Amino acid sequence: MSKSLKKQSTEAEELEKSYQLPEIVRQRQHTLNKLSAKRGEQILDVGCGVGFLSYEIALQTGDSGRVSGIDQNSEMIRHANNRCESLRNTEFSEANAEDLPFPEESFDAACCTQVLLYVNDVAQVLTGIRRVLKPAGRIIIVETDWRGVVLNSDYDSITRKIFSAWDAAVPSPNLPVRLGPLLVDNGFCNVDVEPIPILNTEYTPSQFSHGMMNWITRNALKKGVITKEQSQKWLDDLDEKGKSGNYFFCVNRFLFSAQLA
Ligand SMILES: C[S@@+](CC[C@H](N)C(=O)[O-])C[C@H]1O[C@@H](n2cnc3c(N)ncnc32)[C@H](O)[C@@H]1O
Structure with missing residues (x-):
């Protein structure tokens, strides 16, 4: 297996585990409620990962509807296909969110959850989604404010270094603060935003x-x-805080919804 395929495979396996945790299941339920997919609707899942959300949406649209998922990681697509094997109304393909491979006005709604922080040109993704949505089409986006983490640690200086490195690793670590205006600039209206805390x-x-x-x-x-020593010291401290009842972590995710103006 090539190094890049191995990396993609590891990412997909990690997502399989972490996105089944209760906090993320709750977040997905929140997203589904907000999307409120109806039978017969055509829905796009941009950056679908291993297909957890696509699967749930496909149950709501029924066989008269369809869910199309795209992801740039071929291993995510393989997992998504496996997850939805028993369904007849899903299709997954490898593609870049910045270059959506669909004709104009193909979808009633689009979801993009926990993806835009990794994307270089967020406006280009929004323009692409606008192009493939039908008139008055809906968009649902979930993003995290990674600059707003609250954490109890004895080692503030190491904490700052670790979070600064994470901040630098993705193009948009705190997209929520500017996403509302970006949606409006890219042709969406009725923007609504709700926090989803992970505590x-x-x-x-x-x-x-x-x-x-x-x-x-x-x-x-x-x-x-x-x-390596600092890393171990920092993680040991969190572990000790967990054991003594002093652990505290909180970050906010934000659920944006809007529709084409
Ligand atoms: C944290 S996962 C979220 C997966 C899924 N949306 C969910 O909420 O379960 C981020 C996903 O975005 C995909 N991704 C990141 N940048 C992308 C891009 N430019 N085009 C397509 N997919 C992308 C990654 O491969 C990964 O599967």
Whole structure:
């Protein structure tokens, strides 16, 4: 297996695990409620990952509707196809969110959850989504404000280094603060936004932040901004806080909804 395929495969397997955690299941339910897909609708899932959301939407649209998912990672597409094997109204393809491979006015609604932070040109994605939506089509976006994390740690300086490295690793770590105006600039109206807090007061692998803290620590280590000893000290401190009932992590996700003007 090539190095890049191995990386894609690892990312898909990590997503399989982390997106089944209760906080993310709740977030998905919130997203589904807001999307409110109807039978017969054609829905686009941009950056569909391993297909958790696409699967749920496809149950709502029924066989008279259709869910089309795209992702730039071929392993995500493989997982999404496996997940939706029993359904007849889903299709998944490898594509870039900045260059959507669909004709104009193909969809009643589009979702894009936890994807835009990784994208270089967010406006281009929004323009593409506008092009493929039918008149008055709906858009649902979920994004995280990674600059607003609240965390109890004894090591503020290491915390700052770890979060700065994560901030630099993605093009838009705090997109929510400017997404509303961006939607309007790109032809959407009736913009609504709701916070979805992720609060963890325990530190175990079944909490979202456990995996996330390990992930961003590995990122900081790889970027060379902390040493292995600092990484271990920081994670041990979180572990100790978990055991003594002092762990506290909170970050806000934001659910945006809008429609074509
Ligand atoms: C955190 S996952 C979210 C997956 C899914 N939307 C969900 O909420 O379950 C981010 C996904 O965005 C995909 N992605 C990132 N940048 C992309 C791009 N430019 N085009 C297509 N997919 C992209 C990644 O491959 C990954 O599957």
